Amino acid sequence: MNIAIIIAGGSGQRMGQDIPKQFINVYDKPILIYTLEGFQRHPQIDAIQVVCIEGWHDVVWAYAKQFNLTKLKWIVSGGENCQESIRNGVYELEEKCSPDDTIIIHDGIRPLVDGTVLSDVIVKCEQYGNAVTSMPYNEQIFVIDDENSTVKYIPRETLRRVSTPQAYKYEKLNWAYHEAFKKGIGISGSSYTNTMMVELGERLYFAAGSEKNIKLTTKDDLEMFKAYLKSDRDSWLK
Secondary structure, three states: OEEEEEEEOOOOHHHOOOOOHHHOEOOOOEHHHHHHHHHHHOOOOOEEEEEEOOOOHHHHHHHHHHOOOOOEEEEEEOOOOHHHHHHHHHHHOOOOOOOOOEEEEEEOOOOOOOHHHHHHHHHHHHHHOEEEEEEEOOOOEEEEOOOOOEEEEEOHHHOEEEEEEEEEEHHHHHHHHHHHHHHOOOOOOOOOHHHHHHHOOOOOOEEOOOOOOOOOOOHHHHHHHHHHHHOOOOOOOO
16 A cells, blocks of 8 residues: 655744644645645555644544545644654554555645656655655755855755655654664654654665645745646646
8 A cells, every 4th residue: 555644743833823834724725635635636645644733633534524535544643843743653554554555754734746746756665665755956055164154065966855755665664763763863853754764774765856845834935835826837838
């Protein structure tokens, strides 16, 4: 099976709203539902689990019924940070998954995941055992020498931006979270599954990405998302 874990456990304080940002309505639909619909539509996704902020489980189930999200099978409470939330989702699947199942982890506030991106991350995971969505880095990156200056840059050809969706075989993923939390490796700060895997000595494999796959963190991101929803691609673009 191919099972999606959608992470929606954050409070979204940087958005500055009264409710968690994943539940903000955009054109009469919560952001989280846009995300879930992308996975619902994809023919290779068999089941969905949402890791949700405490107290919002019933709301998600109600939205699932309203928007006919039939692939949603489980809702799990999030943790104190992102890695704890992902861990909770992974552990909850221990009695529900086989070792060779593919687990696709995705941020609930990335509502524009493309079907081709999802397909490629699944294919690459089948081929290599894991896959992380990635894009080339198109800006110049300089290393800070002191507060005001630099004397060193990193060639952008050596860099990749990695985000979600990410895919891992369940046996390896479950092992990794048990190992990481037992040893305190790759679980603090801005750590995510991908960085944790590297800290545990695993090699990651790149899959296709998309510039549209934005993460809605600020009000400006929200306006960009609304613009994407209203835009029509010109017919001459290939």
